[in-house]
Amino acid sequence: MSAKKPNGRLQLRKKPQQERSIQRLDAIMEAAVELIAQGGVSALKMTDLAARAGVPIGSLYQFFAERAAxxxxxxxxxxxxxxxxxxxxxxxxxxxxxxxxxxxxxxxxxxxxxxxxxxxxxxxxxxxxxxxxxxxxxxxxxxxxxxxxxxxxxxxxxxxxxxxxxxxxxxxxxxxxxxxxxxxxxxxxxxxxxxxxxxxxxxxxxxx
Amino acid sequence: MSAKKPNGRLQLRKKPQQERSIQRLDAIMEAAVELIAQGGVSALKMTDLAARAGVPIGSLYQFFAERAAxxxxxxxxxxxxxxxxxxxxxxxxxxxxxxxxxxxxxxxxxxxxxxxxxxxxxxxxxxxxxxxxxxxxxxxxxxxxxxxxxxxxxxxxxxxxxxxxxxxxxxxxxxxxxxxxxxxxxxxxxxxxxxxxxxxxxxxxxxx
Structure with a gap:
């Protein structure tokens, strides 16, 4: 939305282009909602998130550098x-x-x-x-x-x-x-x- | 202020009675203000707090069970x-x-x-x-x-x-x-x- 990028560490690292990539990001976001709804933000772990979303952990980090992202x-x-x-x-x-x-x-x-x-x-x-x-x-x-x-x-x-x-x-x-x-x-x-x-x-x- | 004690872990563990004890608690509170003013709450460490207040760490824990207290x-x-x-x-x-x-x-x-x-x-x-x-x-x-x-x-x-x-x-x-x-x-x-x-x-x- 904004042209400036003041939050590098929180930025989405790559914009999904291919169908599989778009589906993976959707799965990650959906899994994040489920995990946060269950245990709050502080209990959200990147490994759990990848597992719940059914994506390799490396794929998760291709999108998000850290939980805050x-x-x-x-x-x-x-x-x-x-x-x-x-x-x-x-x-x-x-x-x-x-x-x-x-x-x-x-x-x-x-x-x-x-x-x-x-x-x-x-x-x-x-x-x-x-x-x-x-x-x-x-x-x-x-x-x-x-x-x-x-x-x-x-x-x-x-x-x-x-x-x-x-x-x-x-x-x-x-x-x-x-x-x-x-x-x-x-x-x-x-x-x-x-x-x-x-x-x-x-x-x-x-x-x- | 309130008669109920719903926050056991955050309660002051002992009420200072003796002069030296009262002075120690004052020194701890003053040091906490200084450290938080400098680095925020997340950077506040119990060991640093005891050192800054000039009280033994055991004395600090006699008053406060943890940083949140x-x-x-x-x-x-x-x-x-x-x-x-x-x-x-x-x-x-x-x-x-x-x-x-x-x-x-x-x-x-x-x-x-x-x-x-x-x-x-x-x-x-x-x-x-x-x-x-x-x-x-x-x-x-x-x-x-x-x-x-x-x-x-x-x-x-x-x-x-x-x-x-x-x-x-x-x-x-x-x-x-x-x-x-x-x-x-x-x-x-x-x-x-x-x-x-x-x-x-x-x-x-x-x-x-």
């Missing part, structure tokens, strides 16, 4: 899903009222998309403990903020005093925090949390 | 400071308007208290990666939420439909997230972030 690949899947979803939903927005309503909807969509994903939370937590992975997360939030600001800014009155950049960044950042908090609660409490967060957005996103 | 002690310092500060500030509140204004002030106080503390962020991040430490953090937020709700509830109209518990929990939880986000920015950007967050609180905390 596997975590990165899973992390990228999540952030790309969020960014492409946001682009699809917000690109046709024509009024601020519509934008604000869609931001409320996005909170629910984010929650329902990842609530039943057994690796979303473990991968997100693991990303916090690795500085390179942390940067991927900050970059993701910055891209999402930039994309939304580009869409919303032309809709604001020209003399608007709203600090759109900061406000949208906080929406992006805190919606992630709220949704992750809701995920560890039962359904009823989760609903209360999401509703309160949506309430705090309503009627306030674009007002001075 | 040292991290817990530092984490407790932070949360106790927040809780006692909140108790002091909010205990005399008599109106909801006053409460809301003080919540805005509390955002700034939290930031200025910990911005220059070189171990606040590393300890907080380390706590996320240990399930027992994570629970300490959730417990802290629950205590703070409970304390504030006890103070605010009598001030609400009897027929209020406000989900006070969820709203205050989100304030506590998200203020932490906002302040930690502001801490990694320069002063000007940090100010924008805190101001936007305070704006979103203003006039909305206790309204339906």
């Amino acid at each position: 596997v975590v990165r690949a899973l992390h990228d899947r999540h952030t790309e899903r969020v960014e492409s979803g946001a682009r699809r939903v917000f690109s046709t927005v024509t009024t601020l009222a519509e934008a604000e309503a869609l931001m409320g909807d996005a909170v629910d969509t984010f929650f329902t998309t990842f609530r039943d994903d057994p690796v979303y939370l473990p991968v997100w937590l693991a990303a916090l403990s690795d500085p390179d992975l942390q940067r991927l997360n900050t970059d993701h939030q910055a891209r999402l903020t930039g994309m939304l600001c580009d869409i919303f800014r032309p809709l604001l009155p020209e003399d608007s005093k709203v600090d759109l950049e900061t406000r949208v960044m906080l929406f992006v950042y805190l919606t992630g925090a709220v949704v992750r908090r809701a995920m560890i609660e039962d359904d009823q409490k989760a609903r209360c949390i999401l509703d309160e967060w949506k309430r705090s957005i309503r009627g306030t996103m674009f007002t001075a | 040292v991290v817990r002690a530092l984490h407790d310092r932070h949360t106790e400071r927040v809780e006692s500060g909140a108790r002091r500030v909010f205990s005399t509140v008599t109106t909801l308007a006053e409460a809301e204004a003080l919540m805005g002030d509390a955002v700034d106080t939290f930031f200025t208290t910990f911005r220059d503390d070189p171990v606040y962020l590393p300890v907080w991040l380390a706590a996320l990666s240990d399930p027992d430490l994570q629970r300490l953090n959730t417990d802290h937020q629950a205590r703070l939420t409970g304390m504030l709700c006890d103070i605010f509830r009598p001030l609400l109209p009897e027929d209020s439909k406000v989900d006070l518990e969820t709203r205050v929990m989100l304030f506590v939880y998200l203020t932490g997230a906002v302040v930690r986000r502001a801490m990694i920015e320069d002063d000007q950007k940090a100010r924008c972030i805190l101001d936007e967050w305070k704006r979103s609180i203003r006039g909305t905390m206790f309204t339906a």
Whole structure:
């Protein structure tokens, strides 16, 4: 997605071209999800991963230099899903009222998309403990903020005093925090949390 | 603070009674702050900690069973400071308007208290990666939420439909997230972030 490559050690080492290679990478990713869902990120071993995926260990290392690179690949899947979803939903927005309503909807969509994903939370937590992975997360939030600001800014009155950049960044950042908090609660409490967060957005996103 | 002891492995093993023992624990905590400020939590070694504190390694283990227990002690310092500060500030509140204004002030106080503390962020991040430490953090937020709700509830109209518990929990939880986000920015950007967050609180905390 980004042209820069600031995370060499976490980069996919080769892009699969041939059919067999593509299938192997798919098998590795699927096995990684299963192993992390079972035992968390810290228990993920490269040898176990190769065995579970049914690929030679050398083949695994052709793709990933280390475990954190596997975590990165899973992390990228999540952030790309969020960014492409946001682009699809917000690109046709024509009024601020519509934008604000869609931001409320996005909170629910984010929650329902990842609530039943057994690796979303473990991968997100693991990303916090690795500085390179942390940067991927900050970059993701910055891209999402930039994309939304580009869409919303032309809709604001020209003399608007709203600090759109900061406000949208906080929406992006805190919606992630709220949704992750809701995920560890039962359904009823989760609903209360999401509703309160949506309430705090309503009627306030674009007002001075 | 709590009567339960859910975190045996992270508990302080003995409470220092004698003067020499108290001094040793102080020296250990001071040395831990210095070492974490220099190299982060992951680089903290029990042997280095004993050496830096000038105490025998056996004496260190009399207090702390493992590194995570040292991290817990530092984490407790932070949360106790927040809780006692909140108790002091909010205990005399008599109106909801006053409460809301003080919540805005509390955002700034939290930031200025910990911005220059070189171990606040590393300890907080380390706590996320240990399930027992994570629970300490959730417990802290629950205590703070409970304390504030006890103070605010009598001030609400009897027929209020406000989900006070969820709203205050989100304030506590998200203020932490906002302040930690502001801490990694320069002063000007940090100010924008805190101001936007305070704006979103203003006039909305206790309204339906």
